[in-house]
Amino acid sequence: MSTAVTTSGLDVSQTPRTPFGRLVSVELRKLSDTRAGRWLLIAIAALTLLVLVIQMWVVVAQNTHVTFNDFLQGMNTPMGILLPVLGVLSVTSEWSQRTAMVTFTLEPSRVRVIAAKLVSLLVISVLALVIGLVLASFANVLYGAMSGNSVVWGSVGKLAFFYLLLYVFGMATGFAFGALFLNSPAGIVVYFVYSFVFPGLFALGAALMDWFSKLQPWIDFNTDQNGLIDGTIHGKGWAHLVVAGLIWLALPLAVGIWRIRRAEVK
Amino acid sequence: MSSLGAPDTLDVSGTRGIPFGRTVAVELRKSVDTRAGRWLVGVTVGVAVVAEVIYLIVAVSKDLDGSYGSFVAASAFVSSFLLPVLGIMLVSSEWSQRTAMTTFALEPRRMRVVWAKMIAGISLTAFVVAFALLVGLVFVLLFSAFQGQSPDWTFGWSGFAGFVINQTFAMVGGFALACLLLNTPAAIVVYVVYKYVLPGLFALGSALMVWFSHVAPWIDFQSASANLYDMPLSATQWWQLVVSGIVWLAVPLLIGLWRIQRAEVK
Numbered sequence: 001m002s003t004a005v006t007t008s009g010l011d012v013s014q015t016p017r018t019p020f021g022r023l024v025s026v027e028l029r030k031l032s033d034t035r036a037g038r039w040l041l042i043a044i045a046a047l048t049l050l051v052l053v054i055q056m057w058v059v060v061a062q063n064t065h066v067t068f069n070d071f072l073q074g075m076n077t078p079m080g081i082l083l084p085v086l087g088v089l090s091v092t093s094e095w096s097q098r099t100a101m102v103t104f105t106l107e108p109s110r111v112r113v114i115a116a117k118l119v120s121l122l123v124i125s126v127l128a129l130v131i132g133l134v135l136a137s138f139a140n141v142l143y144g145a146m147s148g149n150s151v152v153w154g155s156v157g158k159l160a161f162f163y164l165l166l167y168v169f170g171m172a173t174g175f176a177f178g179a180l181f182l183n184s185p186a187g188i189v190v191y192f193v194y195s196f197v198f199p200g201l202f203a204l205g206a207a208l209m210d211w212f213s214k215l216q217p218w219i220d221f222n223t224d225q226n227g228l229i230d231g232t233i234h235g236k237g238w239a240h241l242v243v244a245g246l247i248w249l250a251l252p253l254a255v256g257i258w259r260i261r262r263a264e265v266k
Numbered sequence: 267m268s269s270l271g272a273p274d275t276l277d278v279s280g281t282r283g284i285p286f287g288r289t290v291a292v293e294l295r296k297s298v299d300t301r302a303g304r305w306l307v308g309v310t311v312g313v314a315v316v317a318e319v320i321y322l323i324v325a326v327s328k329d330l331d332g333s334y335g336s337f338v339a340a341s342a343f344v345s346s347f348l349l350p351v352l353g354i355m356l357v358s359s360e361w362s363q364r365t366a367m368t369t370f371a372l373e374p375r376r377m378r379v380v381w382a383k384m385i386a387g388i389s390l391t392a393f394v395v396a397f398a399l400l401v402g403l404v405f406v407l408l409f410s411a412f413q414g415q416s417p418d419w420t421f422g423w424s425g426f427a428g429f430v431i432n433q434t435f436a437m438v439g440g441f442a443l444a445c446l447l448l449n450t451p452a453a454i455v456v457y458v459v460y461k462y463v464l465p466g467l468f469a470l471g472s473a474l475m476v477w478f479s480h481v482a483p484w485i486d487f488q489s490a491s492a493n494l495y496d497m498p499l500s501a502t503q504w505w506q507l508v509v510s511g512i513v514w515l516a517v518p519l520l521i522g523l524w525r526i527q528r529a530e531v532k
Contacts, residue, residue, distance in 0.1 A: 036451065062474050081463065085455055096362065184451045185302065189351055192454070196462040197347060208328055 018107050023116035028123060031090060034097075040086055047078035048132065052139045060146045067152035069159060069231055071136040071143075076166065076229060079128055083167055084195070086124065087174025088187040090117050091260070095182045100265045110261050114179075121175060125167035133160055154231065162228040169225065173249050179256025182263060194248065199223050221248040284373055289382040290389075297356055297386055300363075306355065307390065310348040311397055314341035318405045325409060332409040333420035337402040342429055345394045349433055350440030350461075352390060354453040356383045357444035357526075366531045376527055384441060391437045395430055428495035435491050435515070442515055445522025448529060460514070461488065487514040 031037045055074040059066050094100040107113050133156075144151035177194070178187040202220045206213035217224060217236075221244035227233030233241070297303045321340040325332050357380075360366040373379050410417035439460070444453040468486045472479035483490065487510035493503050 036449070039452075058471075058474055064474075077463065081459060082455070085451065089451060183302070185351065185355060185454060186305075188451055188454050189348075192458045192462075193347065196458065205324070208324055208330075 017109075018112075020112065020116065023107060023112060024119045024123070027090070027113075027116045027120035030093075030099075031086065031120060031124065034093070036089060036093065037086070040082060040089070044079060044082045044086075044128070045131070047082070048075050048135065051075060051078055052135055056139055056143060056146075059143065063147060063149075065149055065152075066143060067154055068136060068140045068156065069154050071139045072132065072159060072163060073229055075132050075136055076163065079132065079167065080170055081195075083125070083128060084170040084174030084191055085188060087121055087171035088178035088191060089184060090121060091175055091178035091256075092182060092184040092187050095263075095266070096184050098266065104265050111257070114257055114260060118172070118175065121171040122168060125164060125171055128167050129160065129164045132163065159231050162231055162233070166225060166228050169221075169245065169249065172253065173221075176249055176252035176256050179260055180252045182259065195222055218243045219247055221245055283375075286378060286382065289373060289378055290385050293356070293379070293382045293386040294389060296365075297352070297390060300359070302355060302359065303352075306348065306352055307394075310345055310352070310394060313348070314344045314394075314398060315401060317341055317344045318401055322405050322409060322412075326412045329413075332406065332413065333418040334402055334406045335421040335425045337405045337409070338398055338421065338425075338429060341398040341401060342433065345398060345433060346436045347461075349391055349394060349437040350457050351454060353387050353437040353440030354444040354450060354457065356387050357441060357522075358448055358450040358453055361448050361529075361532070362450050364532065370531050377523065380445070380523060380526055384438070387437050387441055388434060391434050395433055398429075424497035425495055427497065428492075431494050432491055435487075435511075438515060438519075439487075442519035442522055445526055446518045448522075448525065465489065484509045485513055487511055 032041055051074050052071065055066075055071065058064070059070075094103055103113055104110055140151055140153070143149070173194075174187070174191055177191045178184075181187045181190065199220060199222045202216050202223065206216040217240040221241075224237065224241045224244050227237045227241070298307055317340045318337060321337065324330065325336075330336075360369055369379055370376055406417045406419070440453065440457050443457050443460075444450070447453045447456065465486065465488055468482045468489075472482045483506045487507075490503070490507045490510045493499055493507070499507070
C-alpha cells in the first residue's frame with residue numbers, strides 16, 4: 001500500500017538545482033538565438049562599424065586632429081543607444097513572447113533567473129567593450145597612417161574602464177525599465193524619454209532656475225555619464241554619478257525585481 | 267442531389283463588402299480599448315497636462331512668455347514624442363499580438379485595413395491636437411489670472427498650421443516605419459534614432475563638410491517640417507519639404523504597404 005503511494009510522486013529532493021553557470025549560458029543564448037536578439041546584435045555591430053568608417057572618412061578628408069577617445073565616442077553613439085534596448089528586451093521578451101512560463105517552471109527561483117540575466121548582460125557589455133576597443137584602436141592606427149598626423153592614445157586603461165561602466169549602466173538601466181514595465185514598447189519608450197528628452201528638460205530647468213542648476217547634477221544620470229564618455233570625470237562627478245544612479249538605476253531595478261518576483265506568469 | 271450539394275458551400279456573392287466606415291470605427295476602437303492603447307493615449311494626455319503645469323509654474327515665477335503659442339508648444343513637446351508611438355502600435359500590434367489573422371480574415375483587402383488604420387491614427391492625432399489647444403487655452407487664462415494681465419493669444423495661423431501638420435507628420439512617420447518593419451521595438455528604436463540622433467549627425471556633417479551642408483536641407487525632414495511654424499515658406503523650402511518628405515515618409519510607407527500586402531500572417 002505504502003509503496004503504491006510513494007511511486008505516484010516524483011522524488012526530486014536529491015536532484016541538484018540547475019547550476020548558475022548553466023542559467024547564465026542559457027540566458028546568453030536567448031539573447032542571440034532569437035530573430036529579434038540576433039538582429040539587434042548584428043545591427044549594433046554593423047552600425048558601430050559604419051560610424052567608425054564615416055568618422056574616419058570625415059576626419060581624414062577634413063584633416064581634423066582626433067584622439068583614441070574621439071573614436072571611442074563615435075563608437076559609443078550606436079552602442080549607447082542600442083545596448084540598453086537589448087537590456088529592455090532581455091526581460092520583456094519573456095512576457096511578450098510568453099516564454100516566462102517555461103523559464104520559471106524550469107527555474108522557479110525567479111531571482112536566480114534575474115541574476116543570470118544580469119550576468120549575461122554584463123558578459124555582453126564586456127564583449128561590446130572588447131569589440132569597441134579593438135575597432136577603435138584599429139581606426140586610430142589607420143587614422144595615423146592615412147592622415148600622417150601623430151596618433152594620440154591617452155590613458156587607454158582608464159578609458160576602457162569608463163566605457164565598461166557606461167555599457168553596464170546603459171544595459172542595467174534598460175533592464176531596470178524593462179523589469180519595471182514588463183512590456184517591450186513601454187520599457188523602450190520610457191528609456192528613450194529618460195535618455196533623450198529628460199537631459200534637455202533638465203538643462204532647460206537649470207538654465208532658468210538657479211536652485212535647479214544646483215540640483216541637476218545630482219539627478220541627471222545621463223548628463224553625469226558625459227564625464228565617463230570624455231574621460232574627464234573626477235571627485236564630485238563620481239558622487240553625482242552614484243546619487244543619480246541610485247535614482248535611475250537602483251530604484252527602478254529594485255522595484256522591477258520585486259515586480260518580477262510577484263508578477264503573474266501568463 | 268444538387269439540393270444536397272448546395273448547403274456545402276456558402277454563397278457570399280450577394281453579400282456586400284464591409285463598409286469602409288465600419289473598418290475605420292473598428293480600428294479606432296482597437297487603438298483605445300486595449301490596455302496598451304488606452305494607457306498610451308492616457309499617458310499622452312496626462313503628461314501633456316503635467317508639462318503645461320510645469321511650464322505655468324516656471325513661466326509665472328520667471329515672468330516668461332505666457333502666450334497661447336508657448337503653452338501649446340509645451341504640450342506639443344510631449345505629444346510629438348508619443349503620437350509616433352501610437353502610429354507604430356496601430357500597425358505593429360497586429361503582428362505582435364497576433365490579431366492580424368482575424369483582421370485580415372474578416373477583411374481580406376489588406377490595403378483597406380491599412381487606410382482605415384491611417385484614418386484612425388489621424389483621428390487620434392486630431393483629438394490630441396484639440397486637447398492640446400484646449401488645455402493651452404485653460405492655462406493661458408490661468409497664467410493671465412496669476413500675472414494680473416490680459417491673456418496673450420499670440421499663436422497665429424502659421425503656428426497653428428505648423429503645429430497640426432508637424433503632429434500629423436510625426437504620427438504618419440511612426441506609422442510608415444511600423445509598416446516597414448512590422449515589429450514594435452524595432453520601429454520605436456528606429457523612430458527615436460531618426461528623431462533624436464539624426465538631427466545631431468546632420469548638424470555635425472554640415473559643420474564639417476560644405477557639400478553636405480548643401481545636401482542636408484533636402485534630406486532633413488525634421489528641420490524642413492519645422493519650417494512650417496514660420497510660414498510663409500519660400501519655394502525652395504517647399505521643395506525641400508517635399509523631397510525630404512519623400513525620403514522619410516513616402517518611401518518607407520510605400521515599401522511598408524508592399525510588405526503588408528505580401529507579409530505572411532502568423
